Amino acid sequence: MLNKLLELKDSLEQNWTYLHKILFTFSFYLLYKVFLKVLDSETMSPYILLFIVLGFFVFTIDILIYPLIDLLAQKNTRIIDKKIKIANNAVYFFTSLSILSTLYYYMTHYYPVVNIVIFSLIMSAFSYSIILDYYHDKKAKIIKWLIVILTIIGLAGIIHGFYLNKALNVNTFTLIFILGFFIVDFLVYKWRAK
Numbered sequence: 001m002l003n004k005l006l007e008l009k010d011s012l013e014q015n016w017t018y019l020h021k022i023l024f025t026f027s028f029y030l031l032y033k034v035f036l037k038v039l040d041s042e043t044m045s046p047y048i049l050l051f052i053v054l055g056f057f058v059f060t061i062d063i064l065i066y067p068l069i070d071l072l073a074q075k076n077t078r079i080i081d082k083k084i085k086i087a088n089n090a091v092y093f094f095t096s097l098s099i100l101s102t103l104y105y106y107m108t109h110y111y112p113v114v115n116i117v118i119f120s121l122i123m124s125a126f127s128y129s130i131i132l133d134y135y136h137d138k139k140a141k142i143i144k145w146l147i148v149i150l151t152i153i154g155l156a157g158i159i160h161g162f163y164l165n166k167a168l169n170v171n172t173f174t175l176i177f178i179l180g181f182f183i184v185d186f187l188v189y190k191w192r193a194k
Contacts (some may be wrong), residue, residue: 005069012062018189019045021059028055035104043148046106049114053121055101060185067091067128090127094120115161122181127193129188143191145186150180 015024032051036044057064067088103112126147159175 005072006063008056009065009069012065016062018186021062025059028054028058039175042113049102049105049117053098053117056121059175060121063128064091064095087128091124094124094127098124112158112161112165115158118174119158122154122177125185130141143187144178146184146187150177150184153177 002036028051032044032048068086070088071092098117101120103111103115104110105117129143129147153173154177157175160173175191
């Protein structure tokens with residue numbers, strides 16, 4: 001399993017462009033639309049969150065594959081740098097939170113939990129990027145501040161979602177948080193390319 005993940009990591013590093021990220025993520029939206037045509041919207045509505053989660057994991061696979069490799073490599077007693085360990089633990093925490101929140105949503109159908117799922121998914125990608133790529137980089141202070149501002153907006157989205165408790169679960173704050181994530185992710189991709 002570890003060898004297959006290492007091969008995937010090498011392939012992603014060589015071939016995974018931002019266009020690929022968008023195309024493969026958009027394919028989950030198209031897949032959802034196909035299911036929506038075949039089945040009715042009432043049957044498919046409970047599965048929207050699963051498509052969002054899977055689409056996000058495809059979009060951030062180039063970031064989130066590293067903590068998974070490190071988790072499997074720890075079994076082989078490979079020594080990992082302290083900074084990488086902190087980043088990995090942040091990813092494990094937010095990924096676990098997103099999975100638990102998704103399960104909780106499907107058990108209770110309590111709509112505000114969707115905001116927690118989206119927040120924790122995005123924070124898993126942000127935490128890995130900010131801890132490893134921009135922890136001591138003075139040029140990337142803009143990215144750090146953008147992530148801090150977006151984190152506050154994301155938390156406001158969670159609070160607002162619980163306050164309103166409506167079926168329309170993605171509120172304005174969460175929408176800004178999602179759009180901000182794509183902008184910051186694109187900036188990170190461009191700065192990494194340089």
